[in-house]
Structures are given as structure tokens and as C-alpha cells.
Amino acid sequence: QKEVEQNSGPLSVPEGAIASLNCTYSDRVSQSFFWYRQYSGKSPELIMSIYSNGDKEDGRFTAQLNKASQYVSLLIRDSQPSDSATYLCAVAYGNNRLAFGKGNQVVVIP
Amino acid sequence: DADVTQTPRNRITKTGKRIMLECSQTKGHDRMYWYRQDPGLGLRLIYYSFDVKDINKGEISDGYSVSRQAQAKFSLSLESAIPNQTALYFCATSDPGRGGTDTQYFGPGTRLTVL
Numbered sequence: 001q002k003e004v005e006q007n008s009g010p011l012s013v014p015e016g017a018i019a020s021l022n023c024t025y026s027d028r029v030s031q032s033f034f035w036y037r038q039y040s041g042k043s044p045e046l047i048m049s050i051y052s053n054g055d056k057e058d059g060r061f062t063a064q065l066n067k068a069s070q071y072v073s074l075l076i077r078d079s080q081p082s083d084s085a086t087y088l089c090a091v092a093y094g095n096n097r098l099a100f101g102k103g104n105q106v107v108v109i110p
Numbered sequence: 111d112a113d114v115t116q117t118p119r120n121r122i123t124k125t126g127k128r129i130m131l132e133c134s135q136t137k138g139h140d141r142m143y144w145y146r147q148d149p150g151l152g153l154r155l156i157y158y159s160f161d162v163k164d165i166n167k168g169e170i171s172d173g174y175s176v177s178r179q180a181q182a183k184f185s186l187s188l189e190s191a192i193p194n195q196t197a198l199y200f201c202a203t204s205d206p207g208r209g210g211t212d213t214q215y216f217g218p219g220t221r222l223t224v225l
Contacts, residue, residue: 034213043200043216044153088153096141096160096204096212097168102152 002027002093006101014109019076021104023089026070032092033065033072037085038103044088048074079108113137114217116201122223123191131186131220133201141204141212142184144168144176146197147219153200159184191224198222 003026013019025033032051036044050056050063050072062075072091076083089101114135123129133142144156145168155168157176165176173195177185188195199220204212 043219045216046213049213095166096206097155097158098214100153102150 002030002091002099004089004091004099004101006089006104008104010105010107012107012109013079015079015081017079019079019083019106019108021074021076021087021089021106022071023073023091023101024071025089025091025099027091027093027099028067028070030091030093033063034090034092034098035061035063035072035074036088036090036100038088039085047087076106079106081108081110084108114201114203114215116199116217116220118220119218120221122225124225125192127191129188129191129222131188131199131201131222133184133186133217135182135201135203135217137203137205137215138181139203139205139215140181141206142178143202143204143214144174144184144186145200145202146170146195147200148197156186188222188224191222193224196222196224 005024035048037047038044048063050065056063060077064073086103086105088103090098117132141160143158145153147153154170159165159178162178175187201217202214204214
């Protein structure tokens with residue numbers, strides 16, 4: 001069983017602030033990492049993928065990967081009420097499977 | 111039209127009944143997956159298939175079976191439903207990525223309740 005940990009409880013951020021989410025994983029050989037957003041009662045949708053150490057930016061989202069420390073993070077800049085959702089960290093392992101964390105709920109307060 | 115569809119969207123059934131959840135996709139992807147999602151437990155892989163002749167068990171396959179009828183169709187069956195199979199079920203598809211792991215695309219989900 002591959003472990004993907006998202007330990008933070010619900011995160012409340014004021015509108016316009018930065019939301020920071022963290023994820024750690026157990027499989028040292030994993031090479032591919034994903035962040036999915038899931039609105040309540042809806043399906044997960046991909047917002048970011050990252051494969052190399054460092055930062056990857058896409059609009060207001062930045063993913064950060066550190067393979068040596070086995071963590072991946074997601075920053076949401078200028079948070080909007082529409083960003084209120086659960087964010088799922090996913091880590092690839094053998095045979096193109098994904099292991100998912102339990103998710104972090106983000107609430108953006110207007 | 112949605113690229114990945116699931117039927118039914120909601121189902122209430124009784125313990126011991128056989129039930130089938132269906133997934134169809136128009137994305138042309140070879141790879142398909144079935145997950146279940148439970149509050150507090152995240153998404154867990156039940157079965158996956160990389161082509162019509164390739165079926166693989168995931169981490170929680172006990173109590174489930176699957177059928178890959180065509181490239182575009184992947185069905186999940188509960189032969190004798192039990193209450194702890196009450197969950198939100200997602201189908202996903204993917205296409206081999208370039209150098210990295212496939213990106214998975216999820217269907218809208220089926221909410222199953224077993225009484």
C-alpha cells in the first residue's frame with residue numbers, strides 16, 4: 001500500500017490570500033505527481049501535474065516538488081470563493097496507478 | 111456531451127442484490143479504472159484495465175468484478191451487495207502520457223447506497 005499523506009485539517013483563507021497545501025508520500029521511486037480539485041458531490045478534476053523537482057506555475061496555481069524530502073505542495077494565489085473545494089494529492093506508482101491522499105478542504109471566505 | 115459517462119448516477123439497493131455500474135467513454139482512451147470514495151478514506155482503486163483483454167485487481171477488489179466489453183465500456187459488478195459497499199463510485203480513463211504517467215479523467219460518479 002502506497003502512502004500519501006495530507007494531514008492538514010480544513011483550511012480557511014480570506015479572499016485574495018494564499019492557500020498552501022502540503023502532501024507527503026512514501027514511495028521513493030515515484031516520478032509523477034498530481035493535484036486534483038473536487039467540489040462537493042462532484043468528480044475530481046486535474047489542476048496540476050508535476051514531474052521534476054522545483055516549481056511549476058499555471059495561472060494562480062503553483063505546484064512544488066521535492067523528491068529528496070518526498071513532498072509535493074500546492075499554492076493557490078489570490079484565492080477566490082470558487083476555489084473552495086477539496087484538493088486531492090495523487091502520486092503515481094507501478095503500472096500507471098495513482099495513490100490518492102484523503103484530501104484537504106479549502107474554504108475561501110469572502 | 112460528457113467524455114466519460116456513468117450509469118446510473120444514483121442507486122439504492124438491498125443487501126444481497128446483484129448490481130452493475132456502467133461506464134462509457136468517448137475519449138478514445140485504452141485505459142480505464144474503477145475507484146470508490148468514502149468519507150475520510152479518499153479514493154481507492156478497485157480494478158483497472160489497459161485494454162479489452164487486460165484486467166487487473168486494484169487494492170480493494172474483494173466483493174467486486176469487472177467486465178471490459180469494448181474499448182469504450184467498462185462495467186463494475188457487485189455480485190451480492192453489502193452495506194459497507196455504500197460509497198461514491200468513479201470511473202476514470204487515461205491515455206499513455208509522453209514520458210510521464212497518464213493523466214486520469216474522471217466520470218461524474220455513481221452514488222450507491224446498500225440498505
